[in-house]
Amino acid sequence: MRSTGSRYRVFTDRQWERIEPLLPSNSGLPGHPFGDNRxxxxxxxxxxxTGIPWRDLPREQFGPWQTVWKRHRRYAGDGTWDRVLTQILAEADTAGKIDWAVSIDATIARAHQHATNTPPVLSRTHGAGSNHKNLPWHEVEPPGHGIGRSRGGLTTKIHQAVGGNGRPLGMIVTGGQRNDGAMLTGMLAQIHGPRLGRGRPRTRPDAVLADRAYSTGVIRSQLRRRAIKAVIPDKRDQAAARKRRGSRGGRPSGLDAEAYKRRNVVERFFALAKQWRGIATRFDKLAITYRAGVTLCAILTWLRV
Structure with missing residues (x-):
């Protein structure tokens, strides 16, 4: 049951009991434990x-807004929420609750004007000249802060992978102009099912379900090399070009139409996540803090199981 002030609460008592042991208990300084972490x-x-400004958080419910913001900034930068999600995924995989027919897609979030007035970063946050390609996504503040110009104006794009049951497995945040298919390699790297006991983490899904934006020869070859079934329809111009070439055009790639019907689970997750106004519209200046909010929403999705 929820305690007093439940309209301000997002976590139930049972959900909080699951994640509390996974959160840092102190500030990293001797004699400075976190007070009232929940x-x-x-x-x-x-x-x-709610999507309200940090300064407008009700003080009587949550304490000083500066404390809430600083804790969020720390958890976003040190990967706390990613570690919590990893642990929850490990428990779910052990219990057989992950469906490894993975759907991948992306959605656009309009960037509010308060999120677009930060100078662009020229290098990763830990210093100039660093190679950030092999670093965890939560440690990287991308150039432009993950805000780009697309048809909708200044936007951010959330690239999301969900299991066949519609529950999130990993995400990447980029500028809104970024091509969906170009991010597939990065999305596959985000799929990481650790083991609670002995054994290597699972990183290979049984199948990848995606729309025509991911229909390229490079992507199909990559999935084939990893023995991952591609459930991706051909683009219309690709099919037309193959027909024009006749026997030289090769065989159609094939599509499991019944399996493809399950791709809608990723759209349903987007609809659920965007019920949070702070995700549907990006108010955060930093990409890593916005991504942390998406990760927190993913954690709550799993905690409802």
């Missing part, structure tokens, strides 16, 4: 759920 974390979730 109140602060509830403030982080409440802010993303």
């Amino acid at each position: 109140r602060v974390v509830e403030g982080i979730a409440y802010r993303f759920r």
